[in-house]
Amino acid sequence: xxxxxxxxxxxxxxxxxxxxxxxxxxxxxxxxxxxxxxxxxxxxxxxxxxxxxxxxxxxxxxxxxxxxxxxxxxxxxxxxxxxxxxxxxxxxxxxxxxxxxxxxxxxxxxxxxxxxxxxxxxxxxxxxxxxxxxxxxxxxxxxxxxxxxxxxxxxxxxxxxxxxxxxxxxxxxxxxxxxxxxxxxxxxxxxxxxxxxxxxxxxxxxxxxxxxxxxxxxxxxxxxxxxxxxxxxxxxxxxxxxxxxxxxxxxxxxxxxxxxxxxxxxxxxxxxxxxxxxxxxxxxxxxxxxxxxxxxxxx
Amino acid sequence: xxxxxxxxxxxxxxxxxxxxxxxxxxxxxxxxxxxxxxxxxxxxxxxxxxxxxxxxxxxxxxxxxxxxxxxxxxxxxxxxxxxxxxxxxxxxxxxxxxxxxxxxxxxxxxxxxxxxxxxxxxxxxxxxxxxxxxxxxxxxxxxxxxxxxxxxxxxxxxxxxxxxxxxxxxxxxxxxxxxxxxxxxxxxxxxxxxxxxxxxxxxxxxxxxxxxxxxxxxxxxxxxxxxxxxxxxxxxxxxxxxxxxxxxxxxxxxxxxxxxxxxxxxxxxxxxxxxxxxxxxxxxxxxxxxxxxxxxxxx
Numbered sequence: 001x002x003x004x005x006x007x008x009x010x011x012x013x014x015x016x017x018x019x020x021x022x023x024x025x026x027x028x029x030x031x032x033x034x035x036x037x038x039x040x041x042x043x044x045x046x047x048x049x050x051x052x053x054x055x056x057x058x059x060x061x062x063x064x065x066x067x068x069x070x071x072x073x074x075x076x077x078x079x080x081x082x083x084x085x086x087x088x089x090x091x092x093x094x095x096x097x098x099x100x101x102x103x104x105x106x107x108x109x110x111x112x113x114x115x116x117x118x119x120x121x122x123x124x125x126x127x128x129x130x131x132x133x134x135x136x137x138x139x140x141x142x143x144x145x146x147x148x149x150x151x152x153x154x155x156x157x158x159x160x161x162x163x164x165x166x167x168x169x170x171x172x173x174x175x176x177x178x179x180x181x182x183x184x185x186x187x188x189x190x191x192x193x194x195x196x197x198x199x200x201x202x203x204x205x206x207x208x209x210x211x212x213x214x215x216x217x218x219x220x221x222x223x224x225x226x227x228x229x230x231x232x233x234x235x236x237x238x239x240x241x242x243x244x245x246x247x248x249x250x251x252x253x254x255x256x257x258x259x260x261x262x263x264x265x266x267x268x269x270x271x272x273x274x275x276x277x278x279x280x281x282x283x284x285x286x287x288x289x290x291x292x293x294x295x296x297x298x299x
Numbered sequence: 300x301x302x303x304x305x306x307x308x309x310x311x312x313x314x315x316x317x318x319x320x321x322x323x324x325x326x327x328x329x330x331x332x333x334x335x336x337x338x339x340x341x342x343x344x345x346x347x348x349x350x351x352x353x354x355x356x357x358x359x360x361x362x363x364x365x366x367x368x369x370x371x372x373x374x375x376x377x378x379x380x381x382x383x384x385x386x387x388x389x390x391x392x393x394x395x396x397x398x399x400x401x402x403x404x405x406x407x408x409x410x411x412x413x414x415x416x417x418x419x420x421x422x423x424x425x426x427x428x429x430x431x432x433x434x435x436x437x438x439x440x441x442x443x444x445x446x447x448x449x450x451x452x453x454x455x456x457x458x459x460x461x462x463x464x465x466x467x468x469x470x471x472x473x474x475x476x477x478x479x480x481x482x483x484x485x486x487x488x489x490x491x492x493x494x495x496x497x498x499x500x501x502x503x504x505x506x507x508x509x510x511x512x513x514x515x516x517x518x519x520x521x522x523x524x525x526x527x528x529x530x531x532x533x534x535x536x537x538x539x540x541x542x543x544x545x546x547x548x549x550x551x552x553x554x555x556x557x558x559x560x561x562x563x564x565x566x567x568x569x570x571x572x573x574x575x576x577x578x579x580x581x582x583x584x585x586x587x588x589x590x591x592x593x594x595x596x597x598x
Contacts (some may be wrong), residue, residue: 087480181386184521205504206518206596217595219516221507222483256598294598295518296507299555 001185002114004104005032007121007234008044009070010078013094013280014230014273017086021228024274025056027078028121028144031231034275035238036119036264038283040052040245043112045069045131049100050079056090061280068109073100088204088229092186107130114224117245119237120164122146125156132163140250142166144194144233150176165250166211168237170201184210197255199240199262201233209259218259221267223292228273232266235278239265239286240299260297264289267271300438301413301546304331305405305430306346306420306533308351308369311375312393313527313572316385320527323573325441326377327420332528333574334537334564335418337582338542342411344368344430348399358578362457367408372399387503387528400453405430410592416544418536419463421445424455431462437508439542441465442494443532449475450529461493464549465510467536469500483509496540496554498561500532508558513551517558518593520566527572531565534577538564538585560598 007029012295033042036220037219041064057067078101081094106127116139120128128143135141141164149174151159161167167190175181178189183200187210190198208217240262247254264286271277306328314323328416331339349370356366377400380393388438388529403580405426419427427442434440440463449472474480477488482499486509489497496510507516540559546553563585570576572586 135484182523184523202504203499207555208518208521215520215521215595216598217518219507219518222507222514222516224481224483253598261598296514297514297596297598299593299596 001040001116001245001248003036003119003241003267004038004043004045004086004108004112004115005029005036005119005121005136006012006128007032007099007119008078009046009048009056009121010080010101011051011078012274013081014228015081015083015094016228017083017084024079026230026274027058028231028234030060030275031234031278032119032121032238032241033237034063034278035062035269036242036245038281038286039239039242039261041066041119042242043069045106045108045112047071047073047100047104049073049075052077059275065255065280066112069107069112071107072106073104075100082230084229091229091251106134108134112289116140116241117241118142118240120160121234122149123235125149125153125160129156129160129163132160137214139167140241140244142168142237144168145173147173147176148282158193166197166199167195167201168201168233168240170233172201172202176196183208194283198202199259201236203229203232207236207259207263209255211255214255216259218257218297219262221263221289222296223267223270226270229270229274229276230273232269235269236262236266260290260293261286263293300339300544300547301342302335302339302416302418302540303342303344303371303407303411303414304328304334304335304418304420304462305427306331306418306422307400308345308347308355308379309379309400310350311378311529311573312380313529314380314382314393315527319571320508324358325379325529325532325573326408327533329359330533330536330568331418331420331540331572332359332364333362333577334568335541337580337585338541338560339416340365341370341541342406342414344411346370346372346399348374349371352466353374358574362578365411368406368411370371370403370406372403373398375504381529383528389527390528393478405433407433415439416540417496418443419443419459420533424448424452424459427456428459428462431459434498439464439540441536443467443536444472446472446475457492463494464553465496465498466494467500467539469502469530469532473497473499477521482507498558498569500535502528502531506535506558506562508554509541510554513554515558517562517596520562520588521595522566522569525569526576527570529572530574534568535561535565538562541577559589559592560585562592
């Protein structure tokens, strides 16, 4: 079933303790779409600048991403730089250049408006709301956010959380949003804000989903060599939403399975820079690792 | 089936951000035995001093712990003090008084020598080895250790690891023992040292077991109010070994279930000071939380 993503396309400079890479294909929508596309073709709404590389559009198109909704604007593409410490737990943002993203307002092509599964990648919640408003009858809407919007756009975020089915947060964001240091209390408090489901990501320690008909917790896939964690969260969302769109409905059992699929796509993501850990992988690779993970967590 | 524990009985001073408690019943063997006894009666080998309280022997005996192997020596009982930071992740040892433990050599009563399931709680590996040598035909031996012994008694520890079935380590100990920061690599390197199974504990982030016929990973039980984490690791070992002793054999499926039972007993442990979170709980409570945890991790 149709899967829409509204988010960022950009170029990343990434520095790990081993190496440095510049102008890597990045952005929330990139990681989401590359992760999700093998499950279900992705309709992408975003904006790029004049420095956007045609080869990156080609990569996404070949993966099964419909780029009709990507606006080409005057100016430069969004750019971000990050540096990781040895154990990956600490990431330092070295720079953020919004560029064409600064004035971006999502405009859905007519052909995208009937999308049923929708991912609103991290953006100002008013922008996310404006994008969502153009979808005629969404079946399952997932939203991502970040500490900045919790700080400076809380009212817009609160309004949005009442309109979505699920929200995906990391542990720090959940605590910041609710004031609850205990993640179970935090998850319950997030549900009180409106969404039917909350996914709480704990990085290398896994993730859990909580909602009225589901409480499911999962360790991370045991990756033995992390190359670059950038995009792991959006890749998780891609696997999660990709599976739901493919399954066609967000039943409790599909949500549990979607958590495994998200864990699988995130694990591929961190095994390479940019989307390099994902692009060589198709549905068979996803399924093989899903089966392996399922074995590891089955009693 | 018979379950033997060789370890420490002691008194703990514990300080959390909320409160301070002094001379609490503690020690590795205490937590292990109180956690395990509802599954299977525990035979305990340890030493106490002249300040040992009769009421603490009574508590253990009532729980189903055979205290025949507890030596009463001249001098004071082992004492330990610890202080926790707000998020529980950091523990500071404020003092350690070995007292009667300093010269302790385990002496198994004749009636304990036929024990089939054996837990060697944290001690000098030569002392652990001396205890194990008195067991005639153990079926499954689990050993715990700590950073100190990895540092100063590595040869004794290496010799012991070749004699046991399983070793239980936290993430830092596993990395220290093997030089591997990645926990999957570390676990494999531990197996190369001799034991058939390694359990790697990650505190609030769960645990996994790895061995030739099993690789199983489990998140922690979602405890909403931690009171005192002291003894959580030994309580985990108690639930784990208690289940195995009750089941009678360490099959791959029993090992997986044992991981859940260990998670359950550890979760009860942290909900109270000393063994207060466990003593009010029987097999029905254990089973109810096991069922709940199983539900949370089932796909």
